[in-house]
Amino acid sequence: MIDVIDLKKNYGNLEVLKGITTTIKKGEKIVVIGPSGSGKSTFLRCLNCMEDPTSGAVIFEGVNIADMKVDINIHRRRMGMVFQQFNLFNNKTVIENIMLAPVSVGLQELRTAKIKNFFTRVKNVFTPNKKALIPVNASKAKIKAEAKENALRLLKRIGLEEKANVYPSTLSGGQKQRIAIIRALAMNPKVILFDEPTSALDPEMVGEVLDLIRQLADEGMTMVIVTHEMGFAKEVATRVLFMDEGRILEENTPAEIFSNPQNPRTKEFLSKVL
Amino acid sequence: MGNFSKKIEKFWEIFYEHNGYTKVLTGLENTLYIAIVGLAIGIIIGTLIAIVKVLPKYKRIARILDGICTFYVGLFRGTPVVVQLLVAYYVALPLLGINMPALNVCVLVFGLNSGAYVSEIMRSGILSVDPGQMEAGRAVGLSYRVTMMKIVVPQAIKNILPTLGNEFIALIKETSVVSFVGAADLYVAFNYIGSNSYEFMVPYLVMAIIYIVLVMIAALLIRLMERSLRKSDRRN
Ligand SMILES: Nc1ncnc2c1ncn2[C@@H]1O[C@H](COP(=O)(O)OP(=O)(O)OP(=O)(O)O)[C@@H](O)[C@H]1O
């Protein structure tokens, strides 16, 4: 699903990623571990081009999204991202947070289709071989209603439907993060990227967020998770990547990597965190 | 003291019996009109400039727009507003062959002028919004423009509302120069009363009081607005 080929990222003179090559297949749950500053977040953020790679390719569903010429917004909609700091939209209610992107994208597609149809119609008047119109079976109201229904369904799933109309400032960290996760789900992503989703949480709220991520994993969602929760990594990962100094030094199944690390740096790191 | 009450009598005669108050009301209306519409224009222009200013600068078009905005802000902040009024009314518009009522020229100039000031306020407002908000918008596939307009700018405006209120008060005060191009504001009204009663002490005193009251009311409204915003923060 995602092919990363010799990915490099520099900030000025600082080489943060020094050539990363890996393939993420459908349904895989990749956990990325490594010491602070090793480039885990940068790697994750290059996967959906929140940071533009300095060189190399990120092929997502057959398109090199690292190419500056592609419309990145279209591809990002198929990749969810969950942040350490939740980043819910402060000026929107919970349900608006979830609905904003689906509605906004739906309306935009509707507009584009209508404009294209208008030109097709004008062209059809002057040319003998008529072209078909793009079928438009949506309306503004319908798009909004569907997005709302979907948002409520997702809220119900995490048991927070009564919070639909409150603003994020009144929620606990765990609630915020679970809403951030369903906000990503609302776009029906093919893959979700998590950057330390539980690091900013009070310990008693870590469980509820990990439970939700575990559920998604069980349903077959493809995910890449940067985390310091080694227990969780062991449990959900299908593959663990160990990163250090901008490189993947070792990758293996969790059973192998945690019980029998090969690289001395991996051994050293694991001895500190386990 | 007897002298002063005679002055008040004279003032009252022109103000009330000779319909001076209609001129005062017109003046008040114009002052508020220029300040309110001017600020509205200023907020629109200021927001656009601020967005250009915070735009990432790796595209050439962004750098060109940035240059234009820097020039614009420098121009309007670097010259007195009276000069801008005079140049607009007596130089720019005649050269362009445009005929426009003095009041509209004033609204336009104050709008352009306050746009330059608001742009700085708005820029710091935008920078005060957590960068995570923009990131989250981009991560769900919204464009830079949509995220800016729906997420970042609304939060920025909320942050800078008190400062925008001060800009409004500054505008109310600065409009007192519009008579330079013949627009009828409070000064014109009270000057009329003074000239017709041959007595300027009371008219200008009353004018000063009206300005003070205006500013106090504006300050009060701003405070109420701030408080209701903060309340909504807590409740929600
Ligand atoms: N925007 C940036 N500008 C300059 N340097 C950066 C930037 N972002 C990250 N870096 C640097 O890149 C390196 C890798 O950062 P990154 O955030 O990817 O590490 P990490 O593995 O996620 O660490 P942590 O576990 O602390 O989150 C660090 O040295 C960091 O200082």
Ligand SMILES: [Mg+2]
């Ligand atoms: Mg990190």
